[in-house]
Amino acid sequence: MRFRFDVFRRCARGACPDCGALGQLAGIVTIRDCCTACGMVLRRREGFFLGAMVWNYGLTAFGLLPMLLVLRAYAWIGFAAAVWLAVAVILIVPWLIHGVAWRLWLATYYGFLPEQLPSLGRPLDD
Numbered sequence: 001m002r003f004r005f006d007v008f009r010r011c012a013r014g015a016c017p018d019c020g021a022l023g024q025l026a027g028i029v030t031i032r033d034c035c036t037a038c039g040m041v042l043r044r045r046e047g048f049f050l051g052a053m054v055w056n057y058g059l060t061a062f063g064l065l066p067m068l069l070v071l072r073a074y075a076w077i078g079f080a081a082a083v084w085l086a087v088a089v090i091l092i093v094p095w096l097i098h099g100v101a102w103r104l105w106l107a108t109y110y111g112f113l114p115e116q117l118p119s120l121g122r123p124l125d126d
């Protein structure tokens, strides 16, 4: 198995992982259900969204919350401010980066499993 960086880059830019049509994953908050250019289903069966949740959780928990810990550790913000900011980050950021998390999930999935792309034989309807 060889990781396909071209597919990863394509998805991370917001393009369709299969045909490369730009704007298919363009929403920051959400993505389309399927590609309007080639018909590839982007939101596949039940459970496929879990990968996007992992990216969303990872970016929030390991990307942003440690920054608050650093700010608090150097006493640049008070304890109450750190708690309020953490609550705000936990409630707002996952919603804001939903589309980005989907992009990264599709990029990871099809980067590792390019044979799952419809152009390489997978049916369009799942």
Ligand SMILES: [Zn+2]
Pocket: 016, 017, 018, 019, 020, 021, 024, 035, 036, 037, 038, 039, 040
């Ligand atoms: Zn497409």
